[in-house]
Amino acid sequence: MSHNTGIVIRMSTNSPESSSSAPRVTVIPGDGIGPEVVASAVRLVDAAGGRIAWEYADAGAEVFKRGIPSGVPEETIASISSTRTVLKGPLETPVGFGEKSANVTLRKLFETFANIRPVREMPGVPTAFSGRGIDLVIVRENVEDLYAGIEHMQTPDVAQCLKIISRLGSQRIARTALEFARSENRTNVAVATKANIMKLTEGMLKREFADAAVDYPDLETWHVIVDNAAHQLVKAPEQFEVIVTTNMNGDILSDLTSALVGGLGFAPSANLGTEVAIFEAVHGSAPKYAGQDVANPCAVIFSAVMMLRHLEQFEAGDRLEQAVLRTLEDGIHTKDVRVGDPVGTQAFTEAIEARIGQVSSLAPRKRQPLKLPRISREDARVEPASRTKVGADVFIEAYEEPDRIAARLAELAVGTPYTLKMISCRGTVVWPSTGGSTSCIDHFRCRFVITDTAKWHQESILELLQRVGRVYRWMHVEKLENMDGEPSFTKAQGEN
Numbered sequence: 001m002s003h004n005t006g007i008v009i010r011m012s013t014n015s016p017e018s019s020s021s022a023p024r025v026t027v028i029p030g031d032g033i034g035p036e037v038v039a040s041a042v043r044l045v046d047a048a049g050g051r052i053a054w055e056y057a058d059a060g061a062e063v064f065k066r067g068i069p070s071g072v073p074e075e076t077i078a079s080i081s082s083t084r085t086v087l088k089g090p091l092e093t094p095v096g097f098g099e100k101s102a103n104v105t106l107r108k109l110f111e112t113f114a115n116i117r118p119v120r121e122m123p124g125v126p127t128a129f130s131g132r133g134i135d136l137v138i139v140r141e142n143v144e145d146l147y148a149g150i151e152h153m154q155t156p157d158v159a160q161c162l163k164i165i166s167r168l169g170s171q172r173i174a175r176t177a178l179e180f181a182r183s184e185n186r187t188n189v190a191v192a193t194k195a196n197i198m199k200l201t202e203g204m205l206k207r208e209f210a211d212a213a214v215d216y217p218d219l220e221t222w223h224v225i226v227d228n229a230a231h232q233l234v235k236a237p238e239q240f241e242v243i244v245t246t247n248m249n250g251d252i253l254s255d256l257t258s259a260l261v262g263g264l265g266f267a268p269s270a271n272l273g274t275e276v277a278i279f280e281a282v283h284g285s286a287p288k289y290a291g292q293d294v295a296n297p298c299a300v301i302f303s304a305v306m307m308l309r310h311l312e313q314f315e316a317g318d319r320l321e322q323a324v325l326r327t328l329e330d331g332i333h334t335k336d337v338r339v340g341d342p343v344g345t346q347a348f349t350e351a352i353e354a355r356i357g358q359v360s361s362l363a364p365r366k367r368q369p370l371k372l373p374r375i376s377r378e379d380a381r382v383e384p385a386s387r388t389k390v391g392a393d394v395f396i397e398a399y400e401e402p403d404r405i406a407a408r409l410a411e412l413a414v415g416t417p418y419t420l421k422m423i424s425c426r427g428t429v430v431w432p433s434t435g436g437s438t439s440c441i442d443h444f445r446c447r448f449v450i451t452d453t454a455k456w457h458q459e460s461i462l463e464l465l466q467r468v469g470r471v472y473r474w475m476h477v478e479k480l481e482n483m484d485g486e487p488s489f490t491k492a493q494g495e496n
Contacts, residue, residue: 023311024053026079030089031061032285033295038089040297040349041304047353048320050308055079059102060091060285071102072109080110086278087307089300090285100149103280108143112271112278113169114176114372115140116306117254122298123360124328125262125337129237134260136240137184139177140250141205142271144169147247154475155397158443165201165246168380170208175373176272177209177244178216183370188220189213192229192245192253200490202226205246230256258282265296265336268303270310274374279307293344296334298324301352309367318364320352325360327352384483391418391449392461393489394468395476397442402431405472409446412467417456418448422495429494436494445492447480 027042029035045052057076064071071093080086091102106112117138121130150162174191181189191210195203206223213221224232226249232239233253237260245253258267264283271278281299289295301324308317327333332351335342343351398405402423410420423431424445428438448464450456461479468474481488 022051022053023085024055024083025307026076026083026086027054027056028059028076028086028088028091029056030059030285031092032090032287032290034060034089034091034285036290036293036345037281037295037297037300038087040345041087041300043349044301044320044323044352044356045304045308045316048308048316048323048356050304050313050316050320052311055083059088059106061094063102064094070100070105072105077109080106080276080278084276085307085311086276086280087300087304088278088280090281090283092285092287104147104149106278107271110273110276110278111143112273112276113141113143113172114270114272115142115250115254116180116270116272117250117257117267117282118302118306119254119257119261119267120362122262122266122328123325123362124331124333125266126339127260127262129260132238134237134257136237136257137180137186137242138250138254138257139173139180139242139244140254141169141173141245141247142250143247145201145247152475154395155442157441160476163198163201165204166380167204167208167382168375168377170205171212171375171380172373173244174205174209174212175375177242178212178219178221179371179373181219181242182216183368184365185367186219186241188222188240189216189242189244190222190224190229190240192224192226192243192249194226194249195223196225200488202246205244209244226253229253233257233260254282263336264299265334266298266302268299268301268306270303270306272310272370272372274372277307277310279303279310293346294335294342295345296336297345297349298334310370312369314367319356321364322359323352323355323357325362326355326358329360330355386482386484388482388485389450389456390480390482390487390489391421391447392464392480393478394446394448394465394474396444396446396468396472396474398444398472399442402440402444403433405444405446406431408471409468412471413448413464416464416467417450417452417454417460418464419451421447421449422492423447424492424495427493429492434494447492447495449480 029038057079059072059076063073093101121134144164146161146163148164152160154160177189193202193206195206258264267282269282280303283299305317305321331340334348413420422429425440430438
């Protein structure tokens with residue numbers, strides 16, 4: 001079901017009263033299989049007793065083709081701003097139309113900073129992990145990290161992507177995970193990071209999580225290196241209840257966990273912010289299956305269950321969840337479950353509807369409303385007692401050997417407050433020589449330190465860059481500081 005112009009409002013069949021008495025939800029049917037699986041979810045929410053005023057809007061492929069680069073028209077933005085709750089089908093970005101993902105646009109536009117992705121063993125869905133009792137949730141930071149999408153070609157042969165991790169983002173996602181565990185009466189929360197390598201960025205989440213965990217003595221909290229988390233998720237997934245992690249890590253781990261319980265067809269998600277919540281399946285639009293009545297609607301249905309709980313319609317959410325689980329338990333499923341005789345999307349939906357009011361062998365959790373943290377940038381800000389200028393990293397493009405580059409840069413720095421300390425290539429020291437055999441490319445980080453503090457002033461970095469620019473193309477500079485006596489930058493591999 002798609003509407004190319006305007007907004008279409010339809011009341012739930014359980015809400016014959018005026019739309020003002022039922023919460024409004026913006027429905028975006030999406031692309032590919034989206035309209036089919038979203039229609040299934042909407043029908044079943046109504047049948048389970050959900051009180052919703054559905055407001056249909058557009059985003060995705062057809063919107064891109066209408067010449068809207070974001071894939072999200074103004075009327076859809078207005079609808080979401082008003083309803084503050086969205087049930088969304090998968091969206092695609094057609095090749096040749098638009099440059100950005102409409103999915104990411106919606107998440108970022110409404111600052112839905114927390115992505116909640118639960119996975120649970122499904123009855124009647126055999127996997128290699130059946131019987132292990134998997135029931136865990138990935139809580140993924142949703143708006144920063146590498147997904148900030150800040151990329152540059154620094155040289156013709158070297159691309160850079162900035163990994164942005166903020167204290168605000170880390171505090172929000174850490175406390176969201178801890179609050180979510182409490183809301184579902186879970187007992188432990190693990191934070192998964194690569195802080196052993198990325199000590200400032202991934203390390204920030206690790207540190208902020210540890211600080212926040214002090215306020216949750218009722219929960220067992222622990223840290224796991226993210227590659228070990230992936231290993232442990234395959235080896236012993238039942239040990240985890242909640243895992244909180246950064247954006248890229250969460251994207252990868254949540255796809256892994258969905259495979260443990262039957263695949264993306266059973267993977268729902270919630271994108272939560274303090275103002276707007278967007279509920280959607282993790283899977284894509286699968287255009288080759290569109291209109292064939294074969295898609296598994298469970299991921300969107302379970303996303304709708306999460307939506308009902310977000311709206312504090314817990315009884316309707318439990319009824320719908322139990323009906324789906326009972327249907328699977330009875331051996332009724334779509335073709336992605338490779339056992340027995342599958343049914344189509346429509347027949348599967350009808351089977352679920354017929355079982356509303358029945359229960360499965362898996363009892364629903366006792367839940368309370370989730371209390372999302374409200375943290376402002378002022379709340380998160382840390383002001384160091386001291387900040388000391390140390391130097392600058394200047395990134396240059398060069399095709400010479402490191403010794404030759406070092407000699408020329410050292411000469412160029414004469415008369416400035418700076419002295420060349422080291423040169424690295426791809427994070428490893430190549431000058432002064434360490435005796436290694438690093439393969440050099442055309443991209444070098446040149447670390448200058450301030451050795452004449454009497455001469456240093458704010459504009460002296462400009463003089464250094466002008467001098468370097470006479471010989472080399474520089475494309476990036478980072479000022480180096482000590483904050484409270486500690487370096488606010490990392491050393492290169494092999495740097496003393």
